[in-house]
Amino acid sequence: MQHSPTQLLHDEVTRVIGLQTQFSADLIGLPIIDPLLTWQISSDRIDAVQVGYEISSIGEDGSVVTSPATTSSEQIEILAKGHISKAQEIRQLRVRVATQYGWSDYSPFATFETGLVSGNDFIGRAIGDDSLHSAPPPIPTNLPQMKPDIKLIVKIALDTLGAK
Numbered sequence: 001m002q003h004s005p006t007q008l009l010h011d012e013v014t015r016v017i018g019l020q021t022q023f024s025a026d027l028i029g030l031p032i033i034d035p036l037l038t039w040q041i042s043s044d045r046i047d048a049v050q051v052g053y054e055i056s057s058i059g060e061d062g063s064v065v066t067s068p069a070t071t072s073s074e075q076i077e078i079l080a081k082g083h084i085s086k087a088q089e090i091r092q093l094r095v096r097v098a099t100q101y102g103w104s105d106y107s108p109f110a111t112f113e114t115g116l117v118s119g120n121d122f123i124g125r126a127i128g129d130d131s132l133h134s135a136p137p138p139i140p141t142n143l144p145q146m147k148p149d150i151k152l153i154v155k156i157a158l159d160t161l162g163a164k
Contacts, residue, residue, distance in 0.1 A: 007069070009102030013044035016095050016107035022077065029115030032087055036077040039095055039107060050075065052098035056106065057083040057091040065091075069098070089114045 022036040041050055050073050056066040057080070065083050072078075083091055092109040 007103060011043075011048070011099050011102035011104050014048050014097065014099050014101070014104040015042050016040070016097055016104055017042050019093070019095055019107040019110045021093070021110055021112055023112075025110070028113040030113060032084060032089075032114045032117065034082070034084055035080045035093060035110075035112050037080050037093060037095060037110070038076050038078070039097075040075065041097055041099075041104070043099065045099075045101065048099040048101060049073065050097045051100060053078070054096050054098075054103075055080045055083065055093065056096075057093045057112075058109075059092075060090050084112060084114060087114055087117045 016039050019037060019039045022038075023030055037055065041048070052069055052071045053075075054067060054069045055078070056064065058064050067080065067082065080093060083093060090111065090113045092111055094106040094109050096104050096106045098104075
């Protein structure tokens, strides 16, 4: 296996495509685990091969986590260790690969959004009219009384298509 080229060399014609995690892209509330990343590479050079990769992620707060460059040709279910650390975290993961010609640009992002540790972590707050927090107004005592007995008069229509 070839060694990863220096970080200064740039392979401008190789791209990382199809980056995904082990979960469907539209899922949120994922478990708090290290994601498994899978990707493909595309290059204008027919002899370009992946000899290494580097995983990076950006959090909602702008924090960046970058794993050390790894010498490997693997592209399927690569563990992104240390990128996910807590509940209710959203991280944008990306990968760049090294070929014998240099390092590619970073891939488009794959989003990983964790959920709650347990249902007990859910805290809701009702929104709306704050006057509901005060005591309810008193019920008026001078309301008109309804009649206790109500008689309904209903005419029953007969079925003219064969009812007897």
